[in-house]
Amino acid sequence: MKVARRFSRSGKGSSGRTDIRSRSTTTRVTIPWMPTVWLVDDEPIQMEKVDDHTLRVFSPKPLGRVLQAFCSNQIARPKHYFARFHPRYNPASTYETFRDSRTSAQLTLQPGVPRISAWRSVHWDRGQRIVYERNPYYRKVDTEGNQLPYADRIEFNVIQDSQVISLNFMTGEIDLFGRYAQTSMYPTLKAGERNGKFKVRVTGPERGLTLYLNWDAPNPALREAFREKLNQIIFHGLLDESGYSLARQSPYFDERLYMLYTEFDPERARTMLAEAGYPD
Numbered sequence: 001m002k003v004a005r006r007f008s009r010s011g012k013g014s015s016g017r018t019d020i021r022s023r024s025t026t027t028r029v030t031i032p033w034m035p036t037v038w039l040v041d042d043e044p045i046q047m048e049k050v051d052d053h054t055l056r057v058f059s060p061k062p063l064g065r066v067l068q069a070f071c072s073n074q075i076a077r078p079k080h081y082f083a084r085f086h087p088r089y090n091p092a093s094t095y096e097t098f099r100d101s102r103t104s105a106q107l108t109l110q111p112g113v114p115r116i117s118a119w120r121s122v123h124w125d126r127g128q129r130i131v132y133e134r135n136p137y138y139r140k141v142d143t144e145g146n147q148l149p150y151a152d153r154i155e156f157n158v159i160q161d162s163q164v165i166s167l168n169f170m171t172g173e174i175d176l177f178g179r180y181a182q183t184s185m186y187p188t189l190k191a192g193e194r195n196g197k198f199k200v201r202v203t204g205p206e207r208g209l210t211l212y213l214n215w216d217a218p219n220p221a222l223r224e225a226f227r228e229k230l231n232q233i234i235f236h237g238l239l240d241e242s243g244y245s246l247a248r249q250s251p252y253f254d255e256r257l258y259m260l261y262t263e264f265d266p267e268r269a270r271t272m273l274a275e276a277g278y279p280d
Helices: 065-070 079-085 095-100 104-109 162-170 183-195 221-234 266-275
Strands: 002-006 046-051 054-058 119-125 129-134 153-157
Touching: 079 095, 104 119, 162 183
Parallel strands: none
Antiparallel strands: 002 054, 046 054, 119 129, 129 153
16 A cells, blocks of 8 residues: 655644654664554554655555544644654753653643644643643634634633632633533533533433443453442433443344343342342
8 A cells, every 4th residue: 555645735733834744764663662553463654755745654454544644633743843752862861851842731731842733831820720722823714714713812720629610610710511511510510500601411322331340250240230329429420321332323223132221120229239249
């Protein structure tokens, strides 16, 4: 398979650079920790620099994941930024420093790291506050030709306490929260509807949490017995139990798989636990 990926001049990273730099188009480098997306049968695929904006990729087999990788935020680590952390280019640095500069948190949150996504970090107080601004070189536009994203700035305040999150939302200090929404917040938020500033609704069905309880237990009855109580104990009875299956709106929905292990029968659960050797 041969793929030629052209990097347009308008598709710059947040640092404004698009050029492809390589010391050799024929040197083959084997790296034990190379990401699997660049491997075929445990061997690195070959890449060739055509010009400053075109990279040709060779693979002995179909490799659709390469196309997906090219659409990711960082195809490779930009040398003009990360060279300062590598001891080959900066004798004052260490390999530990280079490793720490490429963690997920650093790549996502550290101001100055080049990105091709819609947003770039401009301020990061670890555990407190993150500020993103729109990437002026972002490649996407809407149907009218306006560059995306529309918003110029997004601010995230990091709050560790879920109760504080609920209270700040109810008082209007937070405009939106989703990732840290918990079913335990529902009674408090529902009670706050009386103020008339917001409405709380339970929506869905959507993909939810999957718990692999006692996955390594030699007796599968232990998993089945506990599954029947999870919704009442953990989710306050607010969610719809289901097996590990596709949702009802899917064309591949299967009622039997969806309802597998969802019956709430405490007596049956106690019997199963007793038979498994846990009578109490």
